[in-house]
Each structure stands twice: as C-alpha cells, then as structure tokens.
Amino acid sequence: MSHAAPRRKPIPPARVDLRVRIGTLELKNPILTASGTFGYGDEYAHVVDLSTLGGVVTKTVTVKPRAGNAPTRIAETPGGMLNSIGLENVGLARFRDEKLPRLRVLKATVIASVGGETPEELETLLRALGREKGVGAFEVNFSCPNVAAGGARYWADPERLERTLARLKPLTDRPLIAKLSPDVTDIRETARACERGGADALTAVNTFVGLAIDLDAMRSRLGKATGGLSGPAVKPLALARCWEAAHAVRIPVLGSGGIASGRDALEFVAAGATAVQVGTATFVEPEAATRVLEEMREWLGAHGHARVTELIGAFRAEHAQEHAPATLAVEERS
Amino acid sequence: MSHAAPRRKPIPPARVDLRVRIGTLELKNPILTASGTFGYGDEYAHVVDLSTLGGVVTKTVTVKPRAGNAPTRIAETPGGMLNSIGLENVGLARFRDEKLPRLRVLKATVIASVGGETPEELETLLRALGREKGVGAFEVNFSCPNVAAGGARYWADPERLERTLARLKPLTDRPLIAKLSPDVTDIRETARACERGGADALTAVNTFVGLAIDLDAMRSRLGKATGGLSGPAVKPLALARCWEAAHAVRIPVLGSGGIASGRDALEFVAAGATAVQVGTATFVEPEAATRVLEEMREWLGAHGHARVTELIGAFRAEHAQEHAPATLAVEERS
Amino acid sequence: MSTPQRTWRQVAAKVRAHREYGAGFHWLDLEVPTGFAAPVAGQFVQLLLDFPSPVLLPRPMSVASASRRGGRLRIGFLYAPVGSGTRALAKLAVGDTVHVTGPLGRGYPLAERGTPVLVAGGRGVAPLLMAADVIAKSRRRCEFVFGARTASLLVGHAEARERLARNGSRLHVATDDGSRGFRGNVVQLLDKLAGKLEPPLVIHACGPHGMLAAVARWAMANGARAHLAMESVMACGTGVCRGCPLPRSNEARDRVLAEGAAAAALKGNPEWAMCCTDGPVFESRELDWERVE
Amino acid sequence: MSTPQRTWRQVAAKVRAHREYGAGFHWLDLEVPTGFAAPVAGQFVQLLLDFPSPVLLPRPMSVASASRRGGRLRIGFLYAPVGSGTRALAKLAVGDTVHVTGPLGRGYPLAERGTPVLVAGGRGVAPLLMAADVIAKSRRRCEFVFGARTASLLVGHAEARERLARNGSRLHVATDDGSRGFRGNVVQLLDKLAGKLEPPLVIHACGPHGMLAAVARWAMANGARAHLAMESVMACGTGVCRGCPLPRSNEARDRVLAEGAAAAALKGNPEWAMCCTDGPVFESRELDWERVE
Ligand SMILES: Cc1cc2nc3c(=O)[nH]c(=O)nc-3n(C[C@H](O)[C@H](O)[C@H](O)COP(=O)(O)OP(=O)(O)OC[C@H]3O[C@@H](n4cnc5c(N)ncnc54)[C@H](O)[C@@H]3O)c2cc1C
Ligand SMILES: Cc1cc2nc3c(=O)[nH]c(=O)nc-3n(C[C@H](O)[C@H](O)[C@H](O)COP(=O)(O)OP(=O)(O)OC[C@H]3O[C@@H](n4cnc5c(N)ncnc54)[C@H](O)[C@@H]3O)c2cc1C
Ligand SMILES: Cc1cc2nc3c(=O)[nH]c(=O)nc-3n(C[C@H](O)[C@H](O)[C@H](O)COP(=O)(O)O)c2cc1C
Ligand SMILES: Cc1cc2nc3c(=O)[nH]c(=O)nc-3n(C[C@H](O)[C@H](O)[C@H](O)COP(=O)(O)O)c2cc1C
C-alpha cells in the first residue's frame, strides 16, 4: 500500500562503502556495540572479530571501581528488558592497565565510555585517558538511569551539560560523544546544549526509566525500585528521539535503542544517525552486531546505494497531510 | 527467590470491596476503559455490560468535529502499537446530543474526555458539558501526541497546566482529571502543577511519542511522522511514571499504559493508582476490561484483601541497598 | 450493502484443517462454537493466536468459506504468511486454539439485481470463493474473472473452477504474462467480456488496491455497479480505534455531511470511511480512488 | 572447579525428542552441530526459541545429559513450564529448531578427591543426573540424596535409580511428608548418612536456594566441601551484562581484593560473583549465604 521510492540498480554488497566519520575518527562501518552490553570487548572475541565492527563502546568506567547494585538486576518485560546494573565496572586504573592493552591487540576501534557523578569526576577520567593509545573516541554517559547520584536526571539539565563538555573538551584530542537520556521533555534542548559545549557527536539514546512490580512479594522485580528499559520494545521511542536530535544539531548522531537487524539500523540511519549501536540484541544472539552489519550491507547493495552516507537522514516527514484537514468545518458546510 | 509478603486468610472474591473514590465520584470498581480505545462506549455494549465497569472514559471530544489524520494510522511494533489517529471525534454538539443520551441508557459511569488546542477551547467544552446529566467526571487530555497544535508538548508546561485548570475548575461541579504525557523530564512537576491548579485527580499516562520507518518507501509507517506508543511494551515505563506521580501529589491517580491483566492493574494500584484504565488490550480482546476486573477481584480475594483500597500505594521501594555500596573503595582496601 | 452490525463476538475456535494451498498460500479451517453468527461473503474476522503469541494485535482475515458440519460452523481462510503474525499462524496444528472476533464489517450485497461478475486478483480470491458458493447455492450464475501475474499465482484456481461448475457459472482467467488464459489484467479482460454480458453488471471484487481502483473506474465509466473489498492496517476491527481510514469521495462526503447523525451509525466521518465498519466492501462511488493508497 | 571458558558458541540445534516426564516436567533432547563443545555436568546453556518468539531473552537451562549418537552430540534438559518462555518451549515438536548458546559457566569438579555425594532437590536433579552418569563412567561410586516435598515430585527418580545402579551407587530418598523414603529434608538425611560414609565428603548439589544454603552450612560445619549450582535471572549468560550477581562471602571478597587483576578472569567484582561466569557452581565458602535470596 506504500509508494516505493524510485528503484536503483543493485550493486554487489561487498562494494558498498560503509565508512562513516565521527568527528576526526573514521569508522570502517556504522555498526558499534553499545556500552554495557559487550563487556570490555574481549569477552566476545572468540565469536566476533572485533576488527570488522565499526567500533566497540566499552562498559562505562568510573574513577573508582563500582560493585553495582544488589540483585535482582534484570527483569524481562514484553519485548524488552529492565536492567539495574548500577554501573558495575573495574574502575579507571584497571580499565587503562588491563582492558585497553587487550583491545589494542584485538585491533578494535575502541570508544571508551566514561561516567561520573560530577563534572570533576569526568575531568579526572579524561585527564587520565584523554591521550591514551588505543582509544578512538570517548562516549560520556550522561544518562545512566540506575545510579543514585550523577544519573540521567542530574544530567538532564542543558546548562550543566554544556558547561561540563566545555571543561572536558580541552582534555583530549579524540572525539567526545555525549550519550543522552530519552527521558526528557525535549531532547533537542539537551542535544543542542551538548553541541554548544563542544561535543563532536551525540548518542541517542540510553535506556528509559521503567518499573516492574512483583505483586506477591510486593516489591520491585529489581533490587532497586526502577531500572532502564531496552530492547525492541523501545525502538519506536528511541528512533523518534534520534530523529529529533539529529535534526536539531549539525554534529553526527549515533542511534541506540532496540536495534536488532540491518533494517532497524538503517531506520536509524534514515532518521539521521551516522552510526548505530547494538545492545540488548547481543544478549539474544552473541553475533548480532555482525549480522546487523551484513544485513545492512546487503540491503544497501540490493537498493543500489554505493555509500551508506547517502542514506543518512534520507527519511523526511513529508507526509500527505494535505488531504487531512485537522478540523473539519462541519458547521459551516452543513 | 523473592521473600513473600505475610500470608492473609483468603476471602471469597465476591466479597471484596472494590469501590474507590475519585474526588466526589465513587466508582464501583477501579477498572475503566481508556479514552480512544472504547469509542463512545456503546460500540461494545453487546459484549460488555458497561454498568459493571468502574467507568467508561469516552473518546476525547473537541469543540468542532475532527476528521483525524491521513492514513496510515496504526503500526504494530514489538509488544506495542503506534497510533496516529489525530483525535478524530464527532465534536461537542453530537457528543452531547447523541452519545451522552445513549450512555445514560446503558447505565455507564461516564468520564468525558475533552481536548483543546488552547485553554479557551477547553473552557468552551466545560461550559457546554460541565453540568450535563450523565457525566460523572471529566478527563482533560493534556497529552495527545498526534495533533499539530495543542498536543503533549504544548501542555508539558507546568505553568500553563496550572493556569488552565484554575480556569476550568469553576465551570463544573464534577471531578476534573488531568491526563498527563509521559514524555517529560520530571512528571512530578506536571503532576504537582495540576494539583495546584485544582485537578481532582490525574491520569498517568497517555501514549509515548514514537516513530517507525518503512525503509522501502522511505517514509513513516504512519501517515504523520510520529505516533503514540501503547500496549504491553510501555507498561514498565508507564508504571514508573504513575508511581512517581502518585508519590508527588495527594490527589488520586489513575494508571494507564499496557494494562492487560488483573496483575497489571494491581501493579499500578500498588504503585499508588486509585483506579486504572484498560486501552490497547481491548483491541486484542474486546472483553479485556471485564477480565481484568475479575482477575483483580480473584487476586485480592485469594490474598485476603477485603478492600482494594488497602493495596493503593502498597509498593514501597525499600530495597536491600545496604548490601550494595555504590562505590567500592578498592584502592583503600588493597 | 448487507449490514449485520453488532453481532460480532470473540470466541475460541479450534483448528480443524490446515494445509498448503500452493504458491506459498495456506488454507485454514476453524470450527467456531455456537453463538458465532454465520458470516456473509466479504466479511472478515480478527484472528488472534493463543497466549503466548509473538505478535500483539489480531490479524484481519477474509472469510473464504463457511459451512456447517454436524451442527458446527466451520469457517475457512486462505492466507499468505508474509510477516510475523501470519508466519506464526502458519505453525498452527490441528486441534490448536485460535481466538476469532467476528463476523466483522459489511460483506458483498450478492442479492443486488443484475449480472454478478466476481473479479479476483491474487489472494483477493478468498472472499470471492465464498461469494461464488453463495451465488451457486441460490441457483444463480455468475462470471468469475480471476487474474494474477502468472499462472502459478492463480491460487485457488482449481477450487474456483469446481465451485463454479455446479451452476454453469464461468471462470475467466487473465495473466499478465499470458502463461494462462487472457494475456493482460483483469480490467482489460472485464472490458472484453462486458459486451457479451447482460446489463446491468454488478461487480464484486477483491485484490490489490491498484486493481480495485481500476475496476472501480471501469465500473463508473461503464455504468456498472462495483463492490470492492478493501484492506487497511487495523487495530480493533470493530470501529472504536478509528485506525483504518479510507478516503471518501466528494459525493460520499457531501452525503455524510447532509445526513449528519443518521449516516454510518452515528460514527460518520465525512472525510474518512472506516475500512472495518463502513467496509471492508465499498461501492465504487463511495471512495476517492485518487487518494486510496 | 573446571573452567572451560570461552569455548561457548551459539548454534542452531534440532529437537530430537520431547516428552512429558511426570509431575508437569518435560524432557527435551537436542542435537547440536559439531563445533559445540561437550558440556560438563553443572554447566548450562541459553535456550532461544526460533523467530518469531513470544519472549525476548534466551532461557538458562542446566544440561541434564550429554551423549554422542553416530558422531552427533545430543544434550538433554529437564524443565518445568513455569512462565511464557518455558511454556513456549513446551510447544516444540521433533524437528523444530532451537538456538543454543553454550556450554556456559563452570560445572561440578567431579574429579575432586573424596566421596562424592550428590544432593538434589526437586528439579535440581537435572545436572545431577548428568553428574551421576559421569561418575558412573569413571567407574566410581557415589551417594545420591534426592529430596522433594512429596513422592510424586521426585521427578527423574526412576532415571536416577537406573543410572546409579550401573556402578553400585546408592539412591537415598527424602520427602517432607514421608510419602517415600526418609521423612524430612535432604540435609537431615545427609546428616544421618554422613557418619557411614568415608570422609572427606565432596557434595555436589542443586535445588532451591534455601536448600542449597542449608547444604552449604552443613558442609562448612562438618568439614565437607560442597559445590552448589546456583540460579539467577540472566540476560547474556556470558558475563558481559553483569546482570546475575550473587553475594560473595567476606573470605571470597578479601581474596578477590588481594588477587586483584588475576582474580576471576579480569572481571572480579569483590562484592558480587556473577552466576553465569563465576558459577553457576560455587563452593560453599565462596558465597555469603545470609544474603543469598
Ligand atoms: C479486511 C481484511 C481482510 C484480509 N483478508 C486477507 C486474506 O483473506 N488473506 C490474507 O492472506 N491476508 C488478508 N488480509 C491481510 C492480512 O491481514 C495481512 O497480511 C496480515 O495482517 C499481515 O500480518 P503479519 O503479521 O503477517 O505481517 P506484518 O509483519 O504485520 O506486515 C507484513 C506486511 O503486510 C502489511 N500489512 C500488515 N497488516 C496489514 C493489513 N491489515 N492489511 C494489509 N496489509 C497489511 C504490512 O504493511 C507489511 O507490508 C486482510 C486484511 C484486511 C484488512
Ligand atoms: C543456571 C541456570 C540453570 C537452570 N536450569 C534449569 C533446569 O534445568 N530446569 C528448569 O526447569 N529450570 C532451570 N532454570 C530456571 C529457568 O531458567 C527458568 O525457569 C526460566 O528462565 C523461566 O522462564 P519463563 O519465561 O518460563 O518464566 P518467566 O515468566 O520469565 O518467570 C517465571 C518465574 O520464574 C522466575 N525466573 C525467571 N527467570 C529465572 C531464572 N533465570 N532463574 C530462576 N528463576 C527465574 C521468575 O522470577 C518467575 O517467578 C535454570 C536457571 C539458571 C539460571
Ligand atoms: C545490561 C545493560 C547495561 C548497560 N550499561 C550501560 C553502561 O554502562 N553505559 C551506557 O552508556 N549505557 C549502558 N546501557 C545502555 C545501552 O548501551 C543502550 O544504549 C541501551 O540498552 C539501548 O539499546 P538496546 O535496546 O540496543 O539495548 C546498558 C544497557 C543494558 C541493557
Ligand atoms: C488508538 C488509540 C487512540 C487513543 N485516543 C486517545 C484519546 O482520544 N484521548 C486520550 O486521552 N487518550 C487516547 N489514547 C491513549 C489511551 O487512552 C491510553 O492512555 C494509552 O493507549 C495507554 O494505555 P494502553 O497501553 O492500555 O493502551 C489512545 C490510544 C490509542 C491506542
């Protein structure tokens, strides 16, 4: 029932140019793994050749190691899952001394995710890692819903985002990517604040705050009351936020939320994303990111796109609204 | 693995007192149908005895009839559906003259949903309907994601909400229920603003803005770019918002979002809702509201609750956080 | 049009037969409990898989046959597994439960005076197989025009021929590639046949919207009546969600505006007709074919 | 513990047998393609239904048997349909495809020196049936203590007896209501038996966490070693999501802190062990049983 776009001549998928650019960093292709869903990369090295991916976004690290939240940390919900990990991570020192060297050996393009409860903590992280070999870019997690301090709501303030990014910017020569929370009234405002502050790119979006109650025990199905919702259930919501953010700024946007297929990834690209991140899908299928990449390549080839960049923002909301007067002047007519 | 709450002696489900109060309106039970998912009530009268439900929230009416948005208006997504109806409705005059008389015959407790692009339009509606026989309460739709003007974002401004409600309040002697959008940074702020403005209750929440792209046609799977997401997929998100809103105000809250079973309904009650609305589930199962009601009654009886009101807000987020220091002082220890 | 409204119910039905039907199509036979009203050709139901289902909403499906065996009503469906919902449907085994809401919508007015011409495109043959049955039972004849891209896609061709043979009705086949019957589309074939048939013609058609638009235009240009079974993405199927709009013609819009309350069971929207309750079968003059997608 | 790490893969497996096993349990046999490593007793896999599935995440399931037939590896599972995922699993027919990620986690150290005592509670019998097999194959004897609320819930009782009979191992049954064997729980029975067995005892147990905590405490109090197969809600099953924490004992915490980097394959969290990669089998001293839920 839909009007197909004009047909192009197919080209061999292997010849599709998938390279994209995030600030000064060139990625082989737009498929990355999402922070917190692929460990520190090496866990999956025996099933996924990390060097074939666009990049690996590592688990958010904080200055000190964090033990994370008490159980239960996971609850499945229809089409999605809630998590309340609470930023369990090995901390800055072990990340730099043990994890990064391994990732260098695996030839992964590493995007190091950093998180802090205050602007100062983020400065400490960037001062320590900002010029470290083997880090391609930094993703600043401004959007964790699962920590008592320094979480998504703390960072939902556009001014704080702008000021903090302006302080971080001089501390590294690598691109800075600001990862945004979807739980805001207008993501265009936080997006623009990050751009003003000097972010080289945005990631839209982190998980959505959610709650599930175990009635019989009359407590949360998680150890903490709320968690973050991810997976296919949130894809339409994440896509809407990604589309809005991408149209509000000139810097590249990385899409995240429910991506599980090449078509999902391309929906985000069409909505304006330069690259995308595969998260929860990896829990279902360890090789999800690789499959998403191959499906994307196939689709682009079959539809005659020589470069993935042709498709960035290709979706325009030019809809046949002209046939639908919102208010019918019934009184005037009858 | 969870610690069960202390057991009570079961009581016959038929003896469970399900009555709840929304301002001056007493409802037989807490199960209502959600606006826009049950028409004007009479469409389902041959399969559902409307008089047995807590209430029927009718399709949002506007001053003038609206033809609604161009097709496509529905797109299923994992665990949910997007809709872009665009407030198609018969308008104030026909609602009052044709729909209300029918609902009076069917002995339904009617909650009339009203929507406007401006505070003035809402005043017009309340002036016309405010003292109409057969309307038990009004739900003011401050949260439609699918209209160009007067939608969720327009009404996300706490001050506008407060001022508008203060103007509507004198126009009716029936309870005023403000229906809120989930797409805000902090629902406690819009909730409190409505309370200050004089709302007798809140409904949390309406649908979530979402987008789905048809790649082949390179356009939205809906006629308009974005739509509103509803159904099981959004339940964890809606529940979190309902819980937050309920704890921010003293007035009753009606829960809405993904409710499809008695347990779902009771999760909202436990989170603080005085009543709940069944929406998308009715599309799956026309008698969903009736089943939800019976399942709720059974569960309360089996768990020895003589009154549903005992359970309102029973969920407390007292979680075993004491075992989980957020930051481990590893350096200090080792 | 026949308007058996508000007789629908949701019932639990049992799968009694389920088989491959050629060209990737499946035939599904369900036994519905008493209390489920007998459907009219052109009506549809909402099929919902038993819990746990991989999809949320029920799927609309035209009734392709209805018969009684030992007092029990059986309804048949001809469908193609195209997405998650219909692919999950394809896994149903005999004895499994499916939830059925129906019968829904308005069917074909098969009793309308004139020479009945049934026009089917591809899987649109489903409700017309049933229409042919009903016409045969009432001892009238019809012309059955059946088109597809190529011979192998003439799904239900044998079944149609068999049902039609009973009362001297005739099957006319068209394929785009000429691999069977007339080379061309159903409208070209209709145009060729029309001269030999006794007017007025009453066309009952089902198929892709593009084909239905062409049939509708042909009918309006040639003084025939045409009843077209339309589709739309649906949620409720019962008229409450307002999710399945089809554009009304100017003529229909003006009529709804004039009739006001009386039109379309109080739900009349002058701009958009609802596929599920105003249709799915519409007379050609009801819709604005320029705006049908 | 045996630590066959990073040998897991996700493969498409075929259902070769699927039958009711009594008391509402099912036995599922899957044939996995070559390349899938042979699992050790106590290890688990993640079972994922083929698309379209009504649930999102795979479900963790202990391996209850592993055998080769004609060069092909078959793995068996004993499970109860308790929710949407396992109920959908229960609909699988022979020939259907299931995706299996594994083998995952650390199994029982069955070669550990001492008298092996297998302690099973309810459906916890699954990995211990396999453990009994392995012990039998290595021509050693074991004591098998099997408890349930009542006789009818002693699922796999006959299977256990048969497997044990091969090498002179002994089955000891306990039921809370005394409807079969010893009246009481497995720990009481263990306590009664212990005196007659040659120390040191090496207990391998699986069952509800409450039972496992009691077994662990008994072992610590009586100088026995105990290896307990734990459960947790899981997402990845492979250590990356950090979603399946179990509380470490103070002793284990101090060790992780002291060993630092070397501990637990670089992922050591001094506070919480991960069920999926640090376990699911833990020695009694590794966990803080006061905080196990
Ligand atoms: C009144 C009516 C009668 C129908 N009768 C039949 C029939 O007899 N036999 C048959 O095979 N199909 C029939 N259909 C179409 C059938 O409902 C769709 O094929 C089905 O809903 C697709 O569901 P899915 O989950 O398999 O695919 P999805 O994954 O939901 O979608 C797959 C493709 O089908 C399209 N689609 C989805 N829903 C509809 C819909 N309601 N109408 C049209 N296209 C849709 C999507 O846009 C997409 O291109 C009928 C539809 C209507 C409205
Ligand atoms: C390492 C491991 C091995 C297991 N081995 C077996 C086995 O051999 N046989 C067997 O029948 N079951 C086993 N389980 C439990 C099995 O994974 C759960 O029963 C299953 O995940 C429930 O899924 P569901 O969709 O049917 O139920 P859901 O609807 O997801 O939940 C139903 C109930 O099960 C609980 N539950 C959900 N997930 C888990 C989980 N991972 N662990 C414990 N409880 C859970 C829920 O809290 C709820 O009370 C094992 C679990 C783990 C972690
Ligand atoms: C278990 C889990 C842990 C996560 N941890 C982090 C994290 O440490 N830092 C971060 O920025 N995002 C984290 N996320 C969010 C993901 O990176 C991703 O943005 C989100 O899950 C949405 O994408 P998805 O639906 O593909 O999973 C986590 C998500 C999950 C499910
Ligand atoms: C098709 C459709 C139409 C709706 N129309 C309205 C409406 O007119 N007014 C309103 O306040 N909410 C409307 N809603 C929102 C519902 O009332 C409800 O709040 C929302 O769908 C979440 O609940 P659910 O998941 O149970 O459907 C509509 C929802 C759907 C799906």
Ligand code: FES
């Ligand atoms: S499908 Fe709901 S009105 Fe037609």
Ligand code: FES
């Ligand atoms: S389930 Fe993901 S870390 Fe254990």
